[in-house]
Amino acid sequence: MEKIPILKLGEILLVSIQVDMHDRLAITLQDDLTARIVKDRARGVLIDISSLEMVDSFIGRMLGNIAAMSQALGAQTVVVGMRPAVAITIVELGLSMQNVRTALNVERGIEMLQRAVEESEEDTTHEPSGT
Amino acid sequence: MSLPGPETLELKTSEDVVRARQRVRVCMKDQGFGLVDQTKMVTATSELARNAVDYGLGGTMRIESLEEMGRIGIRLVFLDHGPGIPDIDLALTDGYTSGHGLGLGLGGSKRLVNEFEIWSKPDEGTRVTITRWR
Ligand SMILES: Nc1ncnc2c1ncn2[C@@H]1O[C@H](COP(=O)(O)OP(=O)(O)OP(=O)(O)O)[C@@H](O)[C@H]1O
Ligand SMILES: [Mg+2]
Numbered sequence: 001m002e003k004i005p006i007l008k009l010g011e012i013l014l015v016s017i018q019v020d021m022h023d024r025l026a027i028t029l030q031d032d033l034t035a036r037i038v039k040d041r042a043r044g045v046l047i048d049i050s051s052l053e054m055v056d057s058f059i060g061r062m063l064g065n066i067a068a069m070s071q072a073l074g075a076q077t078v079v080v081g082m083r084p085a086v087a088i089t090i091v092e093l094g095l096s097m098q099n100v101r102t103a104l105n106v107e108r109g110i111e112m113l114q115r116a117v118e119e120s121e122e123d124t125t126h127e128p129s130g131t
Numbered sequence: 132m133s134l135p136g137p138e139t140l141e142l143k144t145s146e147d148v149v150r151a152r153q154r155v156r157v158c159m160k161d162q163g164f165g166l167v168d169q170t171k172m173v174t175a176t177s178e179l180a181r182n183a184v185d186y187g188l189g190g191t192m193r194i195e196s197l198e199e200m201g202r203i204g205i206r207l208v209f210l211d212h213g214p215g216i217p218d219i220d221l222a223l224t225d226g227y228t229s230g231h232g233l234g235l236g237l238g239g240s241k242r243l244v245n246e247f248e249i250w251s252k253p254d255e256g257t258r259v260t261i262t263r264w265r
Contacts (some may be wrong), residue, residue: 060235085167085170
């Protein structure tokens with residue numbers, strides 16, 4: 001069965017969507033990522049959509065689901081590389097993507113994830129003050 | 132310049148939805164549409180083709196290139212013989228879904244095109260016609 005590869009880079013899982021995904025493939029990716037976050041104890045997920053020529057309501061929902069599920073599992077998701085024409089189109093479509101963090105490119109996305117991981121480590125090592 | 136004749140694609144599976152948007156992409160390019168126009172029409176195609184597959188029990192998409200009063204356009208007709216839409220206004224409302232979607236497909240595709248027409252009758256089916264002019 002065709003699958004979208006998930007790579008591991010330290011505590012980060014990297015996915016680059018290179019194909020025009022049909023709906024089942026998108027759902028498989030969502031399920032695979034969830035399983036891998038747990039198995040690899042990932043702290044971050046980076047999804048590169050720079051090859052995607054279109055993001056519709058289904059893919060938008062999948063990205064939102066991945067962000068929400070990774071959050072619940074203690075990992076942050078960043079979506080990078082959205083093409084300008086795609087960005088213009090999803091605004092008109094009405095996709096808000098408000099719960100999805102985005103960055104310009106892979107480099108910025110990794111920086112963002114590393115910062116998020118460090119911050120969450122500080123949160124867990126320091127006791128909350130003033131209860 | 133002669134216009135390519137109309138063609139019809141089957142919409143039965145989610146792979147057909149991918150083929151439909153790829154075909155529309157090529158037609159838009161061939162007719163000289165810009166990247167943003169292409170992306171809008173392809174996204175609307177994806178939404179309407181998926182609706183035909185998911186709710187309409189499968190259907191067809193007809194692609195037609197137009198030339199009217201010196202204007203170039205592409206018209207797509209999505210037709211299915213499924214259960215139809217009982218309340219079209221409700222279905223067009225952003226956020227309304229009878230399934231598990233975001234409820235953006237119909238309202239969103241209407242915003243992405245220049246002309247949008249919908250016909251639906253319970254137990255007869257649904258037809259959505261969209262046009263984008265260059
Ligand atoms: N071809 C169709 N046949 C029957 N019902 C349809 C058809 N297209 C849309 N509908 C109905 O209209 C509703 C709204 O459609 P719309 O595409 O806007 O949202 P959705 O498909 O539910 O979610 P989304 O497209 O955002 O994933 C659907 O939930 C469905 O009930
Ligand atoms: Mg829909």
